[in-house]
Amino acid sequence: METLSKEPPTAKIIETEAVVIRFSGDSGDGMQLTGTLFSDTSSILGNDICTFPDYPSEIRAPIGTVAGVSGFQVQIGSREIFTPGDEYDVLVAMNAAALKVELKKLKKGGTIIANTNGFDSKNLRLAGYPENVNPLEDNSLENYQVISIDISHLTKECLKGIGLSTKETERTKNMFVLGLLFWLFDRNIENALTFIKEKFSKNELVLNANVEAIKAGNNYGDNLQLFSCRYKVNPAKLPTGKYRSVNGNQAVTFGLIAASMKSALPLFLGSYPITPASDILHELSKYRNLGVKTFQAEDEIAGVCSAIGASYSGCLSVTTTSGPGMSLKTEALGLACILEIPLVIVNVQRGGPSTGLPTKTEQADLFQAFYGRHGEAPIPVLAASTPSNCFEITYEACRIAIEYMTPVIILSDGYIANGTEPWKFPAEEELNPIMISFISNPNSGNGHYLPYKRDEKLSRPWVLPGTKGMEYRIGGLEKQHETGNVCYEPLNHEKMVRLRDEKIRNIAKTIPLQKIDNDIQNAEIAVVTWGSTYGSVKTAVKMLTEEGIQVAHIHIHYLNPFPSNLGELLKKFDKILIPEMNMGQLAEIIKSHFLIPVIQLNKIQGQPFTVAEVMAKVRGLVN
């Protein structure tokens, strides 16, 4: 896969299809920003990318310790990329702790760019290296290409006299790294700088300092010939069109705005800050100019309840949260269920139970989404597979919520919420219309409004408060069929429970049939996924196919109700493998729904699957 370029200037240029880079340093070293800027620049230059910010939950853990290491991983490719990569080719280690934490996943022969300033005796001690041991100097890294640079010092030198404080200068060292990486990856510095200039246009001094540091880093690579090779990753052959970079939380935001504008319903978000979902609140709050009403509630319960109130009043209403918040909202979801009003609930899953692993990913809230309410309270569940897919899933969730007058749960997770990829965003005209069932006149022969008189989908009409002659009361008590009046009659209760259930099952009629993602029909094994495991499994299955192993990949976006052909499709395969970042929740649901045996692959480490893990499991099943 690697070919030598014809024109080696000083360092030979290796053309490669894909490279994985890990930026790592102290929480305050700015590695998330450096990684993001490098990734965005790569996207703009035509690469496909997939990123993985991996940071601790402490804002500033003790400086220099392994607990404070903040990492950002990106895979850039000249082919389609679906994961941030199992192992990295290049590791940027801003201090000794970063090296210690990250070294185990660096490829043999990979490159380490180490900031020597972060390897002084204090940093080495804080990172837990034995006394008088410095990995940069003791040949323990001889299997790697180690580039030791005093980045802090060089940054200070290049910014002399520019007018930054010592602290600000120190903070700019990540831009030096960025410049060096631009050189290492043979990036046209001018193109990259155009983007950077746009990004920092607000503060001239900071912009100038950043540009100077980037240039200095770039020149440093060019002049010092420290590297034996450089990488060249050509633009990827992506479908033609207009692209932007997007992460999962942003894509949720855009999905909500799109659904609001397409349906002409005002958008209301009731939310309480929680990692890793807060960014949706932050992003949406910027859109006051579109009339978006974001309400930071006093707690999770108030978040969902305010959204219920706004929905009753005719808004496209949303609440966003993560696992612990989801638990708190549960009672209100039962209310939304019996009121039969549209409501979108976004759960950006994180490691649990309880506070668990706030900044790490997991997909262990599927049972909660399916079953986590008292009484018979069915709620549709959709799950996003990639950062940009969060847009489509959110839009679909809004459509279903409005058309079926029901709460809908969207499951995302920390991995795709923070991960970035290029997104061929749709034009407004390409989005499906959303039908709304507002009525303003009585829907019964005797001139009364019957709030629970259902249409052919079994959905009930939506009446805006303020509509004259249509005053009605609804509530959490069981209601009489059609009239909505409080009713305790046994047969009526059973009827209403069954109607609410059938309404949700009816949704299967308007969602797409389940497809096989890689279109391989005649395989012995199908790997079935939901949520963010999509990328690793897609890549693994692709590589296995290239090896001659036929494996089908079925990815389920619509979890409740399932697509109507799912059972039939699964039964075509001898073996069903379900990899999940939990103890096997989809596996349990599939088994009980379709009465078929499944094989599980479970990883509960707060980390996504590597491609290698999935491939190994499949290989084991084939032989």
Added chain:
Amino acid sequence: MSDTLTTTCPLTSKDFVSDQEVKWCPGCGDYSILKQAQTILPSIGIPKEKIVFVSGIGCSSRFTYYMDTFGIHSIHGRACPIAEGIKTARPELSVWVATGDGDALSIGGNHFIHLLRKNFNLNVLMFNNQIYSLTKGQYSPTSEIGKITKSSPYGTIETPFNPLELALGAGGSFVARTIDRNPKHMQMILKRAAEHEGTSFVEVYQNCNVFNDGAFFMYTEKETKDEESLYLEHNKPMVFGNQNSKGIKLNGWLPEVVDLKTFSVNDLPVYNENDKTLATILARFFENKPNHPHLPRPFGIFYTEQRPAYEKLMALQIEEAKKKKGSPTLNEVLAGSMTWEVN
């Protein structure tokens, strides 16, 4: 609020009576609150389709079903945030919360204080009967210490909330108290609450004749009501007692009861409903401790202030943002500031 309906065809209290049978116990104080609300609503200048009642759980919260307006009977403690969502979404609606001492101050306590702080233009009617009635007689966060109930057979060991002091502390912009057996006073308070821009908090002393009968009789029975209750009036001296024979005077910060045979009315401070310090002192006319002067229980508007309502500020922000940033199309929003073309 302009409304052609009210001018051409005035509504009556009957227009606010829903078709649902009222199922409170006979003799319950809730009937009076329902009646007074239905009486004043035709006169507040808002058509009934623009009125929404929101309630939580408890006897009080069945209120919603009996009002022929829009309404949600929600879940325990959550009426406030649901009402906030309605008001934020649709500021033109007149939104009322019917809640109880358990619903608002126990399970919904957090929402209650934040509502007052954020100052949505809502009206909160808290029916305080100092007992849990719908669950058949446990003590509530306003039950007096030592009270014997089903869940406190040896007497409660909890200090009760002083709801008005709590509301003042939380930044309430309209804080008032009335009582079920004084219909005229309640109507006056409800009207003022409706007029107030911001959160109006009205505590209504309400008799539960099944589980806590007579809790407030000293303020309503002929023999005691004059001596035990003090009706506050803006810009008027605080007088009470049989034939207004007593007054409230301040000795420094300390209130004392004076005999108007000895003192003149002119010696008394006039009540000022915009004076939060005075309101706080009056809100403390709550528990009569040994060795303290016995003070009457005040009713009326303790405090009111003009402070912009939450939903108004949000509407302003939206307007400003539109002016400043314009209103991009969906295509512009999706594209953002940085795109590239793949050919």
